Amino acid sequence: MPATRHRHVLFLNWRDTRNPDGGGSEVFVERVAAELVARGHQVTLLCAAHPGAPADETLPTGVRVLRRGGWRTVYLWAFWTYLTGGLRPDLIVDVCNGVPFLSPLYAGCPTLVVVHHVHREQWPVVLPGWRGRLGWWLESRLAPRVYRRCRYVTVSEATREELVRLGVGPERITIVRNGVTPARGADFPRTPYPSLVVLGRLVPHKRVELALRALVALPDARLVVAGRGWWEPELRRLAAALGVAERTEFTGHISEQCKHRLLATCWVALLPSLKEGWGLTILEAGQRGTPTIAFREAGGVRDAIVDGHTGLLADDLDDFVTKIRWLLWDHAARRRLGAAAHAYAENFTWTESGRRFARVVDEAADRPRQRVP
Known part of the structure; x- marks a missing residue:
């Protein structure tokens, strides 16, 4: 179904599905991005570079992927590419996997925030000591302030509840659940052992x-x-x-x-x-x-x-x-x-996920831009 208004949507996500560290979050991003393309939108994904992947490619789904920097520097590259790379999107989808891109600080367009889950428990495991405490401060204190005028999308009620506890107004949060690709191939017998x-x-x-x-x-x-x-x-x-x-x-x-x-x-x-x-x-x-x-x-x-x-x-x-x-x-x-x-x-399809996400994109893009001071 074509969009009522075609937009250029820029996704900022530190990984893509080809990245060796890519996971379910990246699948969600690329599948809803593909659904936006199918509805007539232009979509660009900016993520970190990794060996064996081109710096610029267009996926079979029509999503353009720009790979810049590494997992530490992709956030600065997003800022620099936005300012100098000729990207002028109508909307930024800022995917926060713990570390936020903070795009409202520099972008001249509305931002839609995607949070799959809050990383409170993970920070001390992934980055012990002061680095984990800094990461949690960025996620729990700085990000809610920078994104305080933005719409949010998350994938579960559990994450929605955590975002509310961080100070995000529940009226700004929409749940868009994951879809699942239809399984193909023959049925296989179970193993003869547990x-x-x-x-x-x-x-x-x-x-x-x-x-x-x-x-x-x-x-x-x-x-x-x-x-x-x-x-x-x-x-x-x-x-x-x-x-x-x-x-x-x-x-x-x-x-x-x-x-x-x-x-x-x-x-x-x-x-x-x-x-x-x-x-x-x-x-x-x-x-x-x-x-x-x-x-x-x-x-x-x-x-x-x-x-x-x-x-x-x-x-x-x-x-x-x-x-x-x-x-x-x-x-x-x-x-x-x-x-x-x-x-x-069988209740979960990417078509339905894309439909719900596209609706939030339209609502977020139509909101007047208010630069964060």
Whole structure:
């Protein structure tokens, strides 16, 4: 459906989906950006450069990607490129993954802020000491002030509640949930043995360690850890120290086809992450009739999982192990939750996400620009 008014929308996000550190946040950004293009908008994504990716390319979806700087300097490059690169968007979509771009300080157009989740718990894990405290100050104190006249988009009710606690007016926040790409390919039989999978980046705050520790208490089960990241050597060392290395497979990066085959063949998916805005892999597992177990404290997973119906939420490590054991051995319960997860996942499409996002874009772009003093 064409937009009533075609606009140039500039997304600022420190990563893209081709970045080795890219994840669900980047998928959301590029999918809603593609939906904007389909509605007649011009869309540019400015993100950090990384090896093997061109500085300027246009994706098959029509989204133009500019890669500048690195993960530390992309924020300055966004400012410089806006001022000198001939970019004159009608709207900036400022994606805050902890560190804000602060575009209202220099942009001559309205800003729409996207926040997947608040990083309170992650800062001391990712950057211990004063750097983490500085990061949290930027996110919790400076950003709400700079963006105080901006509209917000987030993906879950849990994040909306956290933003309100940071001082963002609830009337300025719109929830646009993740979609999910329809699963393709044949159905695959489940493994003949109890099998678990963790899918995602291998970094400390994803807490894959908890899945390894749970495996100790499940001697008949095997675990597949699918993904890449700089924390993998530590995880391999822990698996060896715990005596579960022979029952743990680290696959590294896998293709979409392999991902869906893995989610279809495993019995239960695990998401032990410290914090998630949503948890896209929960819906992807659900497409294959596979229930997911995550931690209740992890925020947006409470929206992606209907606890006790499409999957399970654990309160601590002991509860995590107990719930895994129950689903592995209670075949009827696992099939029941898997069927419900499949039905639930079908409610989420990128077309609907794009429609809702496009509506917020129009509303935000039509607001008069008020420069932040």
